[in-house]
Amino acid sequence: MKHTDDASRTAAALLEKRLRLLLDVKTAETGAEPSYSEIAAFLKERGTNLSRSRWTYMINGHRKVDDPGVFEGLAEFFDVEVAFLTGESDVSAPEKVNAQLDLVRAMRAAKVKSYATRTLGDLSPETLEAITKFLDQEMTQ
Numbered sequence: 001m002k003h004t005d006d007a008s009r010t011a012a013a014l015l016e017k018r019l020r021l022l023l024d025v026k027t028a029e030t031g032a033e034p035s036y037s038e039i040a041a042f043l044k045e046r047g048t049n050l051s052r053s054r055w056t057y058m059i060n061g062h063r064k065v066d067d068p069g070v071f072e073g074l075a076e077f078f079d080v081e082v083a084f085l086t087g088e089s090d091v092s093a094p095e096k097v098n099a100q101l102d103l104v105r106a107m108r109a110a111k112v113k114s115y116a117t118r119t120l121g122d123l124s125p126e127t128l129e130a131i132t133k134f135l136d137q138e139m140t141q
Contacts, residue, residue: 008064014087016061022078023059034077043073 027033040050048069057063068082075082082088 009061011064011087012057012061015058015065015085018085018087019059019074022074022080026078039074039077042077043070046073046076048073 023033036052036055039055040052043050046069048067050070050073054065054067054070058065071082071085075085078085
């Protein structure tokens with residue numbers, strides 16, 4: 001039984017990671033993170049129900065979800081293959097997702113730099129360079 005529990009936890013964690021990644025990408029594309037209501041309405045138009053509790057389980061990695069209709073609807077919403085969401089194969093992040101992630105990382109780094117500058121006041125060029133170097137290293141990891 002423990003093996004099954006471990007597999008379920010792994011599947012739930014993988015889905016959580018990929019959904020959060022896709023939410024970040026959608027946010028970069030549209031300027032706002034898609035809401036549960038927006039996603040549920042999209043799925044409902046396609047004949048699939050997504051309850052708030054199920055979405056919470058999925059987005060927080062609390063339970064494994066096996067619902068082909070939900071996966072198909074989410075794949076369509078996020079414009080990815082179902083296999084990317086389910087982890088059924090070695091499908092890596094689509095090229096579009098990787099490109100958007102680079103943008104998301106750059107935007108986050110810019111926000112941190114801006115915040116540091118505002119919060120810490122006048123920073124020396126060396127300090128700004130050190131912050132930039134640190135953020136760039138974090139982005140590539």
